[in-house]
Every structure is written in C-alpha cells, then in structure tokens.
Amino acid sequence: MCVTSRSPTLKVGRSTDLLRRWDVRDTEVVVVGAGLAGLAAARALTAAGRSVTVLEARDRVAGRNHGRHLAGGVPVEMGGQWIGPTQSEVLELVRELGLETFPTYDEGAALTLYNGTLTRYTDETFGLPEAAAAEVYRLQKALEALADTVSLSSPWLTPDAAALDRTTLDAWLRANTGQGEALAFWTGLIPALFSAEPSEISLLHFLFYLKSGGMLDTLLATTGGAQETRVVGGTHRISERMAQELGDAVRLGSPVRAITQHEDGVEVEFDGGRLTARRAIVAIPPTLAGRLRYEPALPGARDGLTQQMPMGSVIKVQVGYATPFWRAAGLSGFAIDLDDALGITLDNSPPDGSSGVLVGFFEGAHARRAALLPATERRAAALAALVKLFGPEAAEPVDYAELNWMDEEFTRGCYGGRLGAGVWTQYGHALAEPCGRVHWAGAETADVWNGYMEGAVRSGRRAAAEVLGLLG
C-alpha cells in the first residue's frame, strides 16, 4: 500500500464554496489528462454506469497523439501514429469507434546509411556487411534471451534484477561486442525506440520494454510489427471519438494543479475551479504527475520515482511532396541513417498515394542538439539527410512540419518516460500502486506494450478496474 506521509486534511467548507464556480458536484471519478489512457479509463467507468469528469490541460484531447494537415490537406500525425497486429486493445477500440485503418506503405527496398555508404536491401541484414549483420543478430538473440527472464508485472522481481538494473544498456553493449559496426548500429538504433541514448536506459528497463512489446523484430517491423497499421485521418481521432462519446464530461483548458485527499474523497484544483470526487485517476506522464501538489504529500518512494522517469527527446518531422517519388525508385521509404541526425525515416503518405510524405525523427542526443538550432537550420539538416537517402527530389518538398515534444508544456518529451540505472529495482513498486484515492494510468504504467498507444489504453482500463473494484 502507498502510505501517505501526513494525515488527511478536511476542507469541506472551502471546497463546497468553491464548487459553486462550476457545476460539477456529483462526479464519482475525476480523470486527469484526456490522452488515450485517461479517455479509455473514463470510457470504461462510464460504461459501468459511473459519473466521470476528465480534466485536460490543453485545448485539445489526445495528448501524445496530435493531428495536423500538410499543404493540400494531407493529414499527418505529429505524435504517435502506428498500430501493430498484436496491439489488440487499441485495434478493437479503433473498430468500436468506427474508424478505418490502412496499411503503412511497405513495398520495395529499405536503406541504411552508415559511414557514407548507402545500402539498399530487402532482407534482414539492415543493410550491414555480413559480419556486422551476424553480430547484430547475435546481440539481439542474447538480449532477447535475457528479456525472456524479466517479470513484466514486477520487473524488480526478475532473477538477477539488481545486476541487470545497475548496468546501462550502453555498458552491456560495449561489454558484449568488440565489433564496431554492430555497436554503432545498436547505439544508433536505440534512440528510435526510446528517444534516448543507451547510457540513459538501464539494461533491465530495455529488457522489460523488449518483452513488453513482443521482442525486437515486432518493435522494429512495419508489416507484422509495431508500424504495420495506420488510422485514416490520424490516431488522434481515437481520442476525439472517445471524447465525443463522453460529451460534457471532458473539460479542456483545465490544467490540474492540486489533489487533496479526504477521508471519503478527493478534491481537485484546476485552472478554472475545483471539483470533488470519490477517487482520482492521474493519466499523465510520471514526471508531470510529480509536479502536481498533493495533500497529504505523497510518500518519498512515489515522489522519488517521478524524479527519475525523464521523458524521451524527440522532434518529429513530416515532409510533404507532390508524389511519393521514392516508390518509383523501388524504395519503401524506410531508412536507417546512422550518419545524420534524422535517424529513422518512413513513408507516411496518405492511403491513396495521391501525394508523398516522408516522416523522420530527431531522437535522443540528436533531438537535444537539433532543438538548439534555429528552425531554418533544423529544416535544412532534415532535408539534407533526406536528399542523401532519396536523392535530389527530396530537397523540394511542398511542405515541412515539425513538432518538438520537449517544448510541449503538457507532455515535456516523447515517446515516454524511461528508467535509468537503478530505478526499476528501487522505485518500480511505486509506478502503478495507488496512493490512497489517487490511481495512476498512462503508457508508462503498462506491463504489455509499455510506452505504446496499446499500453496507454490498457493502463486506463486497468486503472478504471481498480477504481470500480473500490467504489463499491
């Protein structure tokens, strides 16, 4: 149990008075954050006949999903966008909400750029020389064998957890290969998964994450993997449809600032008012959850956890072209660029291929450096990298859009919160354990598909089930 460090304070008179400022009085559950996790929780609670209010800081729902349009009205996602075939909950949700999906374009050859050499390939070599490809594969199998030992529900109970957790992924890789190309490949690839560098991730966290998503091939693959499917119109529509169903229960532009626990309920203070409820579900990234005020103050273990789950660093780039010209050259649009700052590229064109879109990512150290550049220089760096991969046509886009998630006040980084050395084993128990009447959701708290949209949906439903079991 999460023991709070002070006795609860009753402020009923004050809250009753302030509630007159807004007409919600009888909410049973307040949900903080209208991303996938929060909305999935609210939907589950509503379906069970409970009254819910969702407080969202932004003037939009969907959190780390966010839709924009490129010139010509092409919808693109500036945040999370892909769904894989084993992501059952989110796929089912998409169907329930009446949204359509389409396959990510995945025909033709992939590219890898490394040390100035551009390699085109259609096999499993990642475009590496044979010896390097074999070593990359050997390391993959070794990591997956270790990952197989991890407890998804309680990673800190994994055999040899302490040793796995005090080691960084970087230290493990360097200790386990002397092959420079394989090391460079792994070091370059990790930010594509975590938006962070291998030294910033505990080996245990990496292994947990691998297993949580079904091992590396599933995480990396387009067809058959985590990038297989897209949602027509954009993934933010999942949240928008859920919010439509919830109607007035979702209140935008209402950043939550404080949560006070009473003996029989909670009082939530947000910009614009206060409301009372029996329980709260906080469905925002742990680092942001740690910035709310709690009364009584949260115990040190929970607070310490939120001090140690920094968000990844990513600037997502969408580049629009008149046509998907790379397709004519037999390219899928998938590229790994180990030389430049835009590490991974995919074809992100609309389903009918009526125009072309390449999506790329500044991730980890690249993102932190790119964020300090003037926007024009960052755009130029992205286009220069695309030209190296796809030729001179890439230099003439019809549109360019980017989103720096580190600057987003109500997310403060993507793809998600990570755990560095030592955190899982010492603080993991506090990640999803409720603190009194406050429950925690969000993709970071999921044991299956942690960090993905699927994990977000699952976490929201898990938190809703916790609350339903306690509301009586």
Place this chain on the structure above:
Amino acid sequence: MCVTSRSPTLKVGRSTDLLRRWDVRDTEVVVVGAGLAGLAAARALTAAGRSVTVLEARDRVAGRNHGRHLAGGVPVEMGGQWIGPTQSEVLELVRELGLETFPTYDEGAALTLYNGTLTRYTDETFGLPEAAAAEVYRLQKALEALADTVSLSSPWLTPDAAALDRTTLDAWLRANTGQGEALAFWTGLIPALFSAEPSEISLLHFLFYLKSGGMLDTLLATTGGAQETRVVGGTHRISERMAQELGDAVRLGSPVRAITQHEDGVEVEFDGGRLTARRAIVAIPPTLAGRLRYEPALPGARDGLTQQMPMGSVIKVQVGYATPFWRAAGLSGFAIDLDDALGITLDNSPPDGSSGVLVGFFEGAHARRAALLPATERRAAALAALVKLFGPEAAEPVDYAELNWMDEEFTRGCYGGRLGAGVWTQYGHALAEPCGRVHWAGAETADVWNGYMEGAVRSGRRAAAEVLGLLG
C-alpha cells in the same frame, strides 16, 4: 542564452489587482527559497541597496539545514552540519554573523565493519587488509587523475566528456578492479557522499564532484576535511541570522507556484498572494524548480534538466546518550559500516562533551529500503548497527531522532541533486544559465564545493551578482 518557448504575456491589470492582497509592491528582486543560497543572494542584493523579498515554502528558514534538540536540550542538526577549512565563504559568513564554531570530535581510533570483522585503526587504511587498502588507494589516485582533467565551470567541455559521461561510476569501478574488498569498499562509500548508488551517478559527475570539493581526502576527512568544524547551536543559525537581518523581507509559509515573465519584470504567484519584481532568483533544488509553473513555459533543455537531477536518498539519525562512552574506549566515533544499513557514523556530541551523540545515515539504497519500514523497526536497525560498532551501551540511548528527507515536501531528498549518465554533457549548459529574468541558485549550481553549504552560499552570491549586473 536561455530562449523561452513562447512570447511573454502581459497581465499587468490582473497582477496590480491581486497585489492589493499583500503590501509588497516595490520589490526589485524576488528570491524563491530561504535556504543558504536564497538568503545569501538576498543578503548580497540588500547590501547593494536593492529591495528584495524572499518567499519560503516552509514555516522556517534554512532549507536543508534544520536544528532540533535531543532530550536534555542538546542541539543537533537533522540536515547539513559540517564545514571544512577550505570552505572559505561559509566560514567567513559564520564569522560575520557572530556565530561560534567548534571542532568535530576527532580523537582516537576509527572503525570499519566489513564481512563481520570489526577493525580499529588510526592510519589511512580505512581498516582494510593491506592488499585491499592498496587497491582502494590505487583507484582513488586513478579517479583523482581523471578528476583533475574536468572543467569545473563547464564539465561538458572536459576532454573526453562524452565517454566519461556515458559511463556510470559503478561501471568504471567494476571495469577497473577485480579486487572484491576494494570494490565493496568503494560501492559502500559512495552513498556517504551522494546518498545514491554508484550506478546512479555518471562518472563525469563523480569526477566533477571530487574536484569541486578538493578531491577525496578532503571530502572524507574530519580534521583537515569537510567534516572538520561545527557551528555552536547548529548550522541552521546561519540562515536564521541572515533572515533576522533581512527582517520583513523574508516571508515564511509562502510556497511559490508560478512565475510569469513580462517584458520588464516578473510576477510571482505564491500561496497567499502575488508580487511583482524585476527579476527572480529561484534557489531551490532543480527537481523542485521544475515543478513550478512558468509563463512563458521554459525551454525543453531547462525542463529536461529538471527531469534528470533527482535528489539523493537519506534518513539522518541522531542518537543521544548520557555520555560519549566510546571516547573512553579510545574511539573517535567515526565508523564505516559496510555490513549494515547505517553506513557512516560520527561523534556528534555537544562541544563540552557533557553528553554523547552519535550521528548516522541511512543512505542511497539503504535509505529507500529503510523508509518502507515501520519507525520502530528502523530505529531498532540503527541501534543494532551501533551496538555492533560501539558495544552494548549503544543499545540504551536517552533519545533517538531521525529525519527522512525524501518525505520532506519542500526538499524531497538530500544531500542534493545528482546527474546520472549522459546528463552533464547534454543538459549541463542549462543548469545555471538564466531563463530571461529567472536566475538559478542552489548548491547544485555551484562549481566550487558543489552540493555543500559552501556551494550554496557561493551560488547565491553568484546569482545576486548576475542580477546586479542586469538591474542597472
């Protein structure tokens, strides 16, 4: 320069209106936090003829210095308490404020407990067998040679900074010795400096910290080192005397919640009101500084830094006895216990030795585990460890006091914020660089004696000098 990510918002009408709630209208500088850093800043600004208001969240000043009394009226510090001979600024401050000092008791033998063997020693061996002591010394010299290469003002510019920063201290130690006892000694010793485990600290941060304080012997020593001198009545009196001088300029019980920057000033919102000033100095730990609201929102680099400077974990224990009985046995009271949870012990008796006090620390992993125990079990564990070191008399204290700094809402850990792998090189530039009209102070921002009271005082004066240079 710290570029803010949104344009400033003018809310003059609103702030003027709200200022009527409190009578401060003409403050030139607002300081957030009345610890040593904030008060030293305020004192320097006042001395330069500037008007200052210090907003303190707690109902007391002194932050991580905190005085209590054991039974019989013996004053003890529950937070930072020692001053070393090279800590010139704080020593001079103590003198200026008319406080008296006395030497930490340091006569007789020290103790080391390791693998069930209690060793008594008066030399430099730390009570280790000869081979282990030699290996400990060899590692110390190797680390100090590396530390000597570090840039104190800009650690990220240190030669080979990237490699030093992606390595944890744990990985370095394991790669550089195969001697089990020496490794155990180092692994057990590090939490005494950082309240964190070697895997949680980047090698670059460790090296920086070593050099910042004048290398390891200085950090560890009593006489001639960082534990040499105590303040009569307690170190919190330094802050109390500064606060007395500042009079009404210090406002207690006023947690700051938000800082809004305008074109020509700042507006600070705290529990109880708002005030305006030309500039702000935020003198609280980075992780807590990251929890304030800023408008415009701070840039991603600064925010990301605050996500990655977790506070150390410590529960400080003061145990009072009728007499300092260990002195009669020829013991100094200094002990390193590698077997139990109370890692380091010192004699903390009052200057006249009229009663005995032993001070001990649950640190790092020990502290995190001990925090989850019931108070009676934690006390029993502490006393059992002291009995092993000092004999059965240690089982019968006249008083026992402890403070879990992780539970302190307005500190959230001690001794200070640390940097794990990768943070110095990617985020270090944002540590002390002002963001517009907001300046940063606190022991974590100091280049000399980083993390110590000396660093706190220096950081406050540095921030005050920044502000004075800009106020014109």
